[in-house]
Amino acid sequence: MINIFVLNMALAVAWAALTGNITLSGLAVGFVLGSVCLYLTRSLYPGCDSYFRRAAKWTKLIVLFLRELVVSSLQVVWDVLTPTQKARPGIISVPLKVTREMDILLVTNLISLTPGTLSLDVTEDNSTLYIHAMFADDPDEIRRQITEGIERWVIEATE
Template sequence: MSNFAANIFLAAAWAVLFGSFTWLAMISGFVVGYAVLWLLQPLTGVRSSYFKRVWYWLKLLVLFHYELVVSSVQVLWDIVTPTLLARPAILEMPLDVKTDAGILLVTNLISLTPGTLSIDVSEDRKTLTIHAMFADDPDAVIAALKNGMEKWVIDAVEERA
């Protein structure tokens, strides 16, 4: 049984134990199950990447929501103030993410963030075409996306050797 399946089972057992199948009971059961599985890891002798990947997924969710708020405020500020700060541009970002799921997640996260839009992925899947609303410095925009969203997705989605 995989660690994820065991964690889901422990979360359900936690909810049964407390007689409540609410979201709060399931999430707290998941956290307790995660801690139990992590503590039992030395006893089983099997090292799993599951524990790091859960951390990376949480990091991705939190940091994406932070970027969502920051970019929303930036776009809103540009709309409500009389000065126009937007300098739109079409940019090409080389992709380091390799899996289909990773490419899909990167493109969707970029498109969900106000002020940026994924336009196309090249045939060889090595370049992503992006429209950026605030592209005063195109290299800085690409570097921010690569060091931010793309890196977070690589950490969360792709297997490491």
């Protein structure tokens, strides 16, 4: 069976070489064009539908994280620039639904990359994550946002 990801990478490299633009942006354009071509010819590759479903889920994770990144950045910038500080920092425990270590690593890193939050520790049994939040007025709301947001997106992308 053909590995569709490897074929997509080969198409990206071929595109970059043919256009003479062997840069990260050239490879990215080639990867997107290769994905479109492979999608249009997917009937030639049995079993490739799972590749496109997984790619769609990872794309969703990236887009939703970028949206979350922009929203939280604006919230932090607003709090820093305005005279009245609304920040009420605190440490919050968040029960985890993810069980695999790679998924936990991804969740904790995405939380740490989001301005205003920082992953502090995970319990030995990987059931609870401790985070520091800049706006910890409502810990239950923060738990809900993490559980229904980043954690759910990671579960969908990695299942």
